[in-house]
Amino acid sequence: MPESIPFLDELPDLSERLARAKILYTDLDGTLLGRGACLLKDGEGAPTLDAATAAVELNRAGLKVVICSGRNAKQLMEVTRLLGWDDFIAELGTVRRYREGARRVYDAGDWPDGACLPGETPYEAIVRVGALDALRERFPGLIEYHDPWHLDREVTHVLRGNVPLLAAQTVLDTLPLPVTLVDNGIIHPPKHTLVGVTEVHAYHLVPTGVGKQHAIRTDLAERGLARDEAIAIGDSAADLEMADAVGLMVVVRNGLDDPMLRAGCRERTEVGGIAATRATFGSGWRQLAEAWLAARA
Ligand SMILES: [Mg+2]
Known part of the structure; x- marks a missing residue:
């Protein structure tokens, strides 16, 4: 067993907890x-x-x-x-x-009431405030949509690439709505159009606080x-x-x-x-x- 994470059957109070x-x-x-x-x-x-x-x-x-x-x-x-x-x-x-x-x-997490325009999804609001453009401008060739899994979304955007999280967040912090970039780990997409990226990460662009x-x-x-x-x-x-x-x-x-x-x-x-x-x-x-x-x- 790696480190100190117990197996399920090693928990002394397992039945009581599961019974609840x-x-x-x-x-x-x-x-x-x-x-x-x-x-x-x-x-x-x-x-x-x-x-x-x-x-x-x-x-x-x-x-x-x-x-x-x-x-x-x-x-x-x-x-x-x-x-x-x-x-x-x-x-x-x-x-x-x-x-x-x-x-x-x-x-939409920490977004204030009325952050979305009438009929607009949070996904569309993230586009409207320029989050995607800002990231692509600051990190050309290093971040893109995680095609084809980026479609049909209502709140969050799925991206891939390799960017320094802190620097990316600094860019996002200048936008009129709070948006956070979350690193979702290393992935192996069958194809991408990133430039010079060997280790590809999946990212989620989400309203801050969700x-x-x-x-x-x-x-x-x-x-x-x-x-x-x-x-x-x-x-x-x-x-x-x-x-x-x-x-x-x-x-x-x-x-x-x-x-x-x-x-x-x-x-x-x-x-x-x-x-x-x-x-x-x-x-x-x-x-x-x-x-x-x-x-x-
Ligand atoms: Mg999983």
């Missing part, structure tokens, strides 16, 4: 889904029913699962429906959709649920912020390969409540689902 849980917030890519973002493959690409079986078991028990992902609402609407769930949180916590998409809520943590807190409040009635599962350092909004944060085993995630776990161990599954990807997800079902039985 009424809702699970789950990341999608690298967590529920295996290689190639496939529900029916493990991390190596071999066929497996683990994730699908776990989803069916939770559905059968009537336990609530809400996807919380960086993907856009259009994508999550389909995934949510395929899995038999109702609600989801898209675009890093900025778009919440309920009843299979019938109700939509945007979260995140999965804020979205979950707001969602729990709307449902009338307390923090310790919620659990979350993910695979990346960015997912760890969910730990501050739920009673128990679980990391699938493959997430521990990421040094940024391990560092993030160490920072949060005092606060308590992060554990890892022994299996990876959807098989790890199934371990949490089965522990939850056993605790609720």
